[in-house]
Amino acid sequence: MTSTDASAMQDNQAAAAQADKPRPDDVAARVNNRSRRPNSKAFREFIARDWAPRPDPDGVAAAVAPYAAARREAISKKFPGDRLVIPAGPLKVRSNDSDYRFRPHSAFAHLTGFGRDHEPDAVLVLEPTDDGHDAQLFFRPRAGRDTEEFYANARYGELWVGVRPSLEEVEAELDVEARHLDDCADAVTKDAGAIRVRLVTGADPTYDQMLAVARADLDADETAAADAELVETLSELRLIKDDYEIAQMREAIAITAGGFEQIARALPRAIRHDRGERVVEGAFESHAREDGNGVGYETIAASGPHACTLHWIRNDGTVDAGDVILVDAGAEADSLYTADVTRSLPTSGTYSDAQRRVYQAVVDAADAAFAVAAEHGEREVRFRDLHAAAMKVLAHRLEDWGLLPGTAEESLREDGQFHRRWMVHGTSHHLGLDVHDCAQARAEMYMDALLEPGMVFTIEPGLYFKEDDLAVPEGLRGIGVRLEDDVLVTADGVENLSAALPRTPGDVEAWMRSLQS
DSSP: OOHHHHHHHHHHHHHHHHHHSOOHHHHHHGGGTTOOOOOOHHHHHHHTSSOOOOOOOOOOOOTTHHHHHHHHHHHHHHSTTOEEEEEOOOOOEEETTEEOOOOOOHHHHHHHOOOTTOOTTOEEEEEEETTEEEEEEEEOOOOOTTSHHHHHOTTTOHHHHOOOOOHHHHHHHHOSEEEEGGGHHHHHHTTTTTSOEEEOTTSOHHHHHHHHHHTTTSOHHHHHHHHHHHHHHHHHHTSSOOHHHHHHHHHHHHHHHHHHHHHHHHHHHHHHSTTHHHHHHHHHHHHHHHHSSEESSOOEEEEGGGGGSTTOOOOOSOOOTTOEEEEEEOEEOTTSOBOOEEEEEETTSSOOHHHHHHHHHHHHHHHHHHHHHHGGGTSOOBHHHHHHHHHHHHHHHHHHTTOSSSOHHHHHSTTTOGGGGGOOSOSOOBOSSSTTTTTTSOGGGTTTOBOOTTOEEEEOOEEEEOTTOTTSOGGGTTEEEEOBEEEEEETTEEEETTTTSOOSHHHHHHHHHHHHO
16 A cells, blocks of 8 residues: 555545534434424424414403502602513523423513513613603514414424413503514614613623623623612512512411411321422422412422521432421412421421520510510511510520520620521521512611511521531430521501411310311
């Protein structure tokens, strides 16, 4: 073989090897290996015909429509002359070509009234006018039955995901101007250098990138500050719930109470199961999905020592007889408002003496926070006062048990805080569309704010004695207890919205007996 022949052979081998390598476009196309859609002209003509006509919209606005309009008016007054862009967010890939169930951004849901899984990729634009803003809701309406999307688009097609609304149906339901998503980019970016555009950043990367280009000539710090102010103000807008929101909270909490009843009934089976925590989780979540939209956050079903891990969501442990199981769970209504309730239940139906002692201390701390909150009609009560009241009770109880390195009063000082070893989290957070609602609000509007009617928040003290904590007696190690209720501030006090579920040790034991008999 000559050197020329050898070189040619090497070139041929290299070319063959290169030809065998997958091209990026080939690999991308393979995500559809499982599906071979028909695409002949005859098929397209056949599938497009012989369908019943669509019903006309009934023209009746949803109950949420006037409330959403009032919220839009409130945010409009905060930013006169500015274009406000609030995306719902895109679908998110779970794995390969499967998406997570869609859940819109909370600010979008609050200002439009859309709940459940409406509408991926949608955008609410508040366009400034001489006397406020015009609301324009951009989304992808359903495609006609004569389009390929109808039968071939696995993300949006009617045969794949169900019937999507039309522009006319959304306008009738939400009483807002509805426009096709194809027109949204121009509406968002036009005159972006001449008019201030504020965006809820992080909701949809498409619009983050789009406006980064449209505002490239503007001061980056100023545009970032403008966007942050919008996010902050939208969060603060939800601090006081309107009547519709309070009704939705009541619904979510009622579903949650039913879920806890299912947990109590499931505990005997959980004790017999190798992963009893999953039995508990499943009992609650199946009820939440059947009666509501699902859960508002990942359920914590933490039995025995797992209860001392604050966000134990693995839920793969056993549920042993004689343990306390801490269940932190909340059902979400179809409107996306969620409950957030915690109960610490004796798996065998009765607390041990040590468990009862810890549980009662937590009840007393919660009661102290409730008592302070109820005084808001008589004196100024700030949100942070609830935590202080609960911590005072727990610090004194821990002093009585000989666990503090000094006195309770020394521990309660800022330079002490020894009691926080056994409760590192806060006592309260606002609740609503998000389980930790209004989280972007300023401190003066949240932690330092005076309690006002319409606020909804949790009261949730706890004590957690980890099994390897040598600073506590052996008899307390492995016990974790939290008690969490959802609270509405009223004109003359507070209402425990989750009061249907028992709180005291004796009441919990009696409730469990009634459900397991």
